[in-house]
Amino acid sequence: MTIDDAPREALRGGPRELLRWVATGAAVSRADLSRLSGLSPSTVSQRVEALINQGLLEETGAGRSRGGRRPRQLAVPTGGAVVGAIDLGAHHARVGTLDLSGRVVQARTLPVRIEEGPEQVLGSLLAEVAALAASPGDPTSAGPVSSASTADGDPGALRGLGIGIPGPVQHATGRIVSPSRMPGWNGFDVAAFCAGRVDVPIIVDNDANLMALGAHRTAHSELDHAVYIKAGTGIGSGVISSGRLHRGAQGSAGDISHCRVVADPAPLCSCGNAGCLEAVASGAALVTALREQGVTVSDLTGVIRLIDDGDRHATALARQAGRAIGEILAVVVNFFNPQVVAIGGRLADCEPLLASMRATLYERCLPLATQTLLIERVAASQDVGITGAAHLVIDHVVAAN
Amino acid sequence: MTIDDAPREALRGGPRELLRWVATGAAVSRADLSRLSGLSPSTVSQRVEALINQGLLEETGAGRSRGGRRPRQLAVPTGGAVVGAIDLGAHHARVGTLDLSGRVVQARTLPVRIEEGPEQVLGSLLAEVAALAASPGDPTSAGPVSSASTADGDPGALRGLGIGIPGPVQHATGRIVSPSRMPGWNGFDVAAFCAGRVDVPIIVDNDANLMALGAHRTAHSELDHAVYIKAGTGIGSGVISSGRLHRGAQGSAGDISHCRVVADPAPLCSCGNAGCLEAVASGAALVTALREQGVTVSDLTGVIRLIDDGDRHATALARQAGRAIGEILAVVVNFFNPQVVAIGGRLADCEPLLASMRATLYERCLPLATQTLLIERVAASQDVGITGAAHLVIDHVVAAN
DNA sequence: CCACTTTCTTCGACTACCGAATCAAGTCGG
DNA sequence: CCGACTTGATTCGGTAGTCGAAGAAAGTGG
Numbered sequence: 014m015t016i017d018d019a020p021r022e023a024l025r026g027g028p029r030e031l032l033r034w035v036a037t038g039a040a041v042s043r044a045d046l047s048r049l050s051g052l053s054p055s056t057v058s059q060r061v062e063a064l065i066n067q068g069l070l071e072e073t074g075a076g077r078s079r080g081g082r083r084p085r086q087l088a089v090p091t092g093g094a095v096v097g098a099i100d101l102g103a104h105h106a107r108v109g110t111l112d113l114s115g116r117v118v119q120a121r122t123l124p125v126r127i128e129e130g131p132e133q134v135l136g137s138l139l140a141e142v143a144a145l146a147a148s149p150g151d152p153t154s155a156g157p158v159s160s161a162s163t164a165d166g167d168p169g170a171l172r173g174l175g176i177g178i179p180g181p182v183q184h185a186t187g188r189i190v191s192p193s194r195m196p197g198w199n200g201f202d203v204a205a206f207c208a209g210r211v212d213v214p215i216i217v218d219n220d221a222n223l224m225a226l227g228a229h230r231t232a233h234s235e236l237d238h239a240v241y242i243k244a245g246t247g248i249g250s251g252v253i254s255s256g257r258l259h260r261g262a263q264g265s266a267g268d269i270s271h272c273r274v275v276a277d278p279a280p281l282c283s284c285g286n287a288g289c290l291e292a293v294a295s296g297a298a299l300v301t302a303l304r305e306q307g308v309t310v311s312d313l314t315g316v317i318r319l320i321d322d323g324d325r326h327a328t329a330l331a332r333q334a335g336r337a338i339g340e341i342l343a344v345v346v347n348f349f350n351p352q353v354v355a356i357g358g359r360l361a362d363c364e365p366l367l368a369s370m371r372a373t374l375y376e377r378c379l380p381l382a383t384q385t386l387l388i389e390r391v392a393a394s395q396d397v398g399i400t401g402a403a404h405l406v407i408d409h410v411v412a413a414n
Numbered sequence: 415m416t417i418d419d420a421p422r423e424a425l426r427g428g429p430r431e432l433l434r435w436v437a438t439g440a441a442v443s444r445a446d447l448s449r450l451s452g453l454s455p456s457t458v459s460q461r462v463e464a465l466i467n468q469g470l471l472e473e474t475g476a477g478r479s480r481g482g483r484r485p486r487q488l489a490v491p492t493g494g495a496v497v498g499a500i501d502l503g504a505h506h507a508r509v510g511t512l513d514l515s516g517r518v519v520q521a522r523t524l525p526v527r528i529e530e531g532p533e534q535v536l537g538s539l540l541a542e543v544a545a546l547a548a549s550p551g552d553p554t555s556a557g558p559v560s561s562a563s564t565a566d567g568d569p570g571a572l573r574g575l576g577i578g579i580p581g582p583v584q585h586a587t588g589r590i591v592s593p594s595r596m597p598g599w600n601g602f603d604v605a606a607f608c609a610g611r612v613d614v615p616i617i618v619d620n621d622a623n624l625m626a627l628g629a630h631r632t633a634h635s636e637l638d639h640a641v642y643i644k645a646g647t648g649i650g651s652g653v654i655s656s657g658r659l660h661r662g663a664q665g666s667a668g669d670i671s672h673c674r675v676v677a678d679p680a681p682l683c684s685c686g687n688a689g690c691l692e693a694v695a696s697g698a699a700l701v702t703a704l705r706e707q708g709v710t711v712s713d714l715t716g717v718i719r720l721i722d723d724g725d726r727h728a729t730a731l732a733r734q735a736g737r738a739i740g741e742i743l744a745v746v747v748n749f750f751n752p753q754v755v756a757i758g759g760r761l762a763d764c765e766p767l768l769a770s771m772r773a774t775l776y777e778r779c780l781p782l783a784t785q786t787l788l789i790e791r792v793a794a795s796q797d798v799g800i801t802g803a804a805h806l807v808i809d810h811v812v813a814a815n
Numbered sequence: 816c817c818a819c820t821t822t823c824t825t826c827g828a829c830t831a832c833c834g835a836a837t838c839a840a841g842t843c844g845g
Numbered sequence: 846c847c848g849a850c851t852t853g854a855t856t857c858g859g860t861a862g863t864c865g866a867a868g869a870a871a872g873t874g875g
Contacts, residue, residue, distance in 0.1 A: 044822055053864050058824060073873090081821020082871040181782060201679045238663055250749070261751025262639055265782045272745045273778055275676060286778075308637055344673045344745040348651070350662025376685075377674055381582060381591055381666045445853050454833050459855060476840090482852020483840040817875090822852075830862090838855070845847090 022026035025168050029411050031060060032069060035087050036114025041076055042084030058282055061087065068093060069113050069411065089114040096173040096406045097142035097211075100220060100398030103127055103179055103194060103246035103297075106138055107395065110145045111403035113172070113411065115230065119145045125315070127179075130197040131206065133188075135176075139210050146171040173213045173410045175402025176203060177220035180249055184264045188218035193270070193283040194247060194297065216405050220398055224357050225251025226258050227401030228391045238351040241391060242338065244366075245358035246296040246313060252349070255275070258405075269345070270295070274337040290341055296360055303332050313359060320363055328365050335366035339373025346378045346386065357391030430467065430812050432461055434490050434631070437515030442477055443485030449470055462488065469494060470514050470812065490515040497574040497613075497807045498543035500797030501621060504528055504595060504647035505713070507539055509794065511546045512804035514573070514812065516631065518797050520546045528580075529600040532590075532607065536577075540611050547572040560591075574614050574811045576803025577604060578621035580648055582723060585665045594671070594684045595648060595698065606810055617806050621799055622668055625758050626652025627659050628802030629792045639752040642792060645767075646759035647697040647714060653700040653750070659806075670746070671696070675738040691742055695735035697761055703731050714760055729766050736767035740774025747779045747787065758792030 034040040034049055047057045064070040071090045075083040095110040095118055102125065109120030123141060125134055167340055174309045180192025187204025189195070224240035233239050239253040250267040252259040259266050270291035271284050279288035280298065292298050296313035302320070303310045306326050310316055319327035342354060354374070360366055372389055378386075427458055432451065441450055448458045453647040465471040472491045476484040495639070496511040496519055503526065510521030524542060526535055581593025588605025590596070604618045626642035634640050640654040651668040653660040659669050671692035672685050680689035681699065693699050697714035704711045704720070707727050720728035743755060761767055772789055779787075792798055 035834065042822070047823095054823065055825080055865080056863055059862085077479055081819085082823075082875055084822060181780075239659075252749070254657075254660065257656075259639075259655065259750075261783075262753040262786065263751055263782050265748075265780055266751035267749060268751075268780055268783070269745065269748050271778075271780055273741075274749055340674075341745055344670065344742055345749050347666075347670050347673055348653070348668060348746050349660075349750070350664055350667035350669075352663040377672075379582075379669055379672055381664050382662075382669070385663065396872050443853070444855095448853095455854065456834080456856080457832055460831090479841045482841055482850085483854075485853060684853065818873105819875105820871100820873075822872090824867105826858080826867085827865095829864080831860100832862105833860080834858095836855105836857085839853080840851100841853090842849100842851075844849085 028060060028064060028069075029408055031057070032064065032089065032114045035070060035233075036089045036112070036116055038193050041086050043087070044084060046087075066213045068347050069372055088410060089116070094170050094172045095146055095170055096403050096410065097146055097176065097213075098175045098177075098399035098402035098406070099138050099142065100223065100402060101125065101127075101134070101138070101179060102220070103263045106134075107399050108138055108141045108145065109396070109399045109403075110142070110171075111399065111407075113407055113408060115400060115404050117400065119148070120326065120396055120399060121145075122395075123343045127194070127195050127198075131201045135203065135206060136210075139207060142174065143171070143211070156286070170384070171211070171213050173406035174206065174207060174211055174215045174219045175192065175223070175262045175399075175406040176215065177223040177398050177402050178203065178217060179245075179249075181265055181268060182219045184216075184218050184222075184260055187215065190265075193291070196352070214406065214409055216409070218402070218405065219249060219251070219264075219267070221249030222251040222258055222260070223398050223401035223405065224391065225253055225267070225351065225401065226404055227397040227399070228355055228357065229253045229256075230404050231397070231400060232355075233353055233393050236352040238349065239353045240342075240345060240351045242342065242354070242356045243358040244294070244296070244334075244338065244356060244360035247292050248295045248338070248358075250345075253351075254349075259286065269341050274340050276333065276337065290337055294337040296358075299330050299334060301362075303327060317359065320365060331360075331366040332369040334360070335369025335371075336373045338366070339370040340377065343374055343377035346374065350382050351386070353387040353389060355387075355389040357394050357397060361390050361394065429461060429465060429470075429674060430809055432458070433465065433490065433515045433812070434635075436471060436515075437490045437517055440633075442487050444488070445485060447488075452656075459621070466763050478481040490517070492519075495573045495578065496569050497804045497811065498547055498572055498614075498809070499576045499578075499800035499803035500539050500543065501578045501624065501803060502526065502528075502535070502539070502580060503621070507535075509539055509542045509546065510797070510800045510804075511543070511572075511610040512800065512808075514808055516801055516805050516808060518801065521797055521800060526575075527790065528595070528599075529597050532566065532602045532604065536604065536607060537611075540608060543575065544572070544612070572612070572614055574807035575608060575612055575616045576624070576800075577616065577618045578624040578799050578803050579604065579618060580646075580650075582666055583618055583620045585617075585619050585623075585661055588616065591666075608613075613753070615810055617803070617810070619803070619806065620650060620652070620665075620668070622650030622652040623659055623661070624652070624799050624802035624806065625792065626654055626668070626802065627805055628798040628800070629693055629756055629758065630654045630718045631805050632798070632801060633756075633793050634754055639750065640754045640756070641743075641746060641750060641752045643755070643757045643760040644742065645695070645697070645735075645739065645757060645761035649692050649696045649739070649759075651746075654752075655750075668710050670742050673742045675741050677734065677738065691738055695738040697759075700728070700731050700735060700761075704728060718760065718764060721766060732761075732764050732767040733770040735761070735769025736772075737774045739767075740771040741778065743771065744775055744778035745776065750781050752787070754788040754790060756788075756790040756792045758795045758798060762791050764793060 047054045073086045073088045076086045100107040106125045110118045181190045188202045204215045207215045221243040225413045241251045248270045252267045271289040272286045276293045280292040282289035282292035289340045299316045448455045474487045474489045477487045501508040508524045511519045582591045583647045589603045604752035605616050609615045622644040642652045644650045649671050653668045672690040674689045677694045681693040683690035700717045
């Protein structure tokens, strides 16, 4: 079962937002929710009642008085229903379960060999999701978790599944469209494949889109326009416009990996052109370039270690990558004029790259566009992808009651 | 009196949309409106009644039967209220009045010397708007029109005024922010100045934004995401995202004039940088470049004539300009993934430029992004700016009843 | 014990919309 | 020329979602 369309509302005081406010601790009582949402107390009461009836919210006794009647505290039930999320990367996948407010219940990182093909890779990841969903939740777990299903607590029922793919995805159908670096995946219908194994709503999207959604919901939910760059093995971006994920006409919005940048010599890209951003500034490109310079390096982790150690070849490449990203981002910022640009992915922790990107951005953008622009690192980078995936799923599950 | 915010609704079957459907001839009866809007017949009846009471719509007898009862035809009253619009350019201004459905009632083009400063220029344009509003409308007028105020017919009352400025405008306040090529205008508060002379709601925006809005409403209203390039003396763009004008955080969205492009030699831009799009591909840049090659040319019109005549220097420059625009636009298309890119402004009629732009776009964009992308010329280019201005104003005037 | 605050619910009222029924006014086949 | 059928528009409850006022519930502080 696939879901075809984006959430229509969920913005102004929708059930999802109330849930999120409670989950994040921004609101503890109905009165808090009323103040935050701007809705009248009566409306909030109604909505909260509905949420409680749906089992999405519960009352947990009274709070401390602030000079008047004590608030009846609200909380998101633990051990309740969860959604599953998979953030697939080139070499690793982050798999987790999240409660219906979007908080991570359990998560673990698994090594992945993407070239084994979709059936193999997705098959084992789906099994992992099922195992996590069946095991009791440990809300603060972040690292690997035993998936042994013990008998205590009610294992939350799986309500939906969100999957992020490191390549172009037609969000409407859940199909992968000519990805680079994913041999054997072209045209594969992820949603259909998963629907055959798990009987819950499934949403498939590009990994950068999910990172954008996750980061926006957790860190920038008050900002209308935001751009998130994911710089890892590949390079992608996700766009938030008017508070909502912007997918564009074909669902390919944010795919800046094959924008041309100036580079000398211009390296050949897997797409057949030369000088693509991805061929200059992606993690894969850095590995290749270093090897061509005779440096022995195993993978992106090795490159980052070299940069941290101050290796000049690696650092120079990182700076070039930063400038290349900044160059493209400058056009994006001028054109789109976001409130924030945030960079995530494994290269986001690479200081020289970040510094060069910043410099290029400030140099090449309109002062008007950068004067209040935030340029940040994506926070909680590790779980931001699965968080976005979960939010997307929950928006549907909750909206559909 | 200034208006601070964008229209919140006006999208799904709002009063404005009904009005527009009638105005454009897409709908003639209530039944048509019901089919188009998806609203129930009863709702449409209600709305239409309200519009009629407001004087925004009228019944004009019965139409032809299609096998049943004859429809009661609806029309936008002529000779009724109008809004004024000014589309200011570097050397000319288009001034007009439009009825409340957004159709041009009267319009004329006036020569302008922008360097005379805002008081002088705006003063005479405001006088012209007043004269047009006071004179009886000739609905089909497109060229210069006598502004003599004859006594026949009820001169429509002016309900609002929209102004497009060829430079960066803070839409919220109506203030101009460090424009190139507008000496004496920096920081000028257009809205406040006009408010002192005309007592109607006033909206000020960038000319490219208005072109975008006008073109989208008239030609692409069914498309969600669109980008419009205005290539005249300067270069700007306007963005439609999810059917609405996207202004961005600072209101500077779409300002791609100072994005860097590859050019050899990279001409200096008025902003102090070299290789800005505006310094390579704008009309002003073409004039400058031709003169530097020793060609005697008076202005942009002269350049266009040279290109039409097949002058090789001029044509080469036009091609370079087209490539430069295409280069930036490629990033924009990859990033934003619009359904349509349309080019307007005086350079839009320049075939070599358009051809180069198209070629660059197809070469440098993701196939996924271009496979269904429309690349067009902006239609009805002359009046599209004032149309956009009027729409913006009407959205407020009608929404506010 | 009383005045006041804070929290939450109850109860009309209002708005916007829809659907069904109905009225209005045609066409068209016999 | 007369019904049967179509199409167009209105009337009239009914429903959903929201608000505001009032008030009940449960505190604090003097």
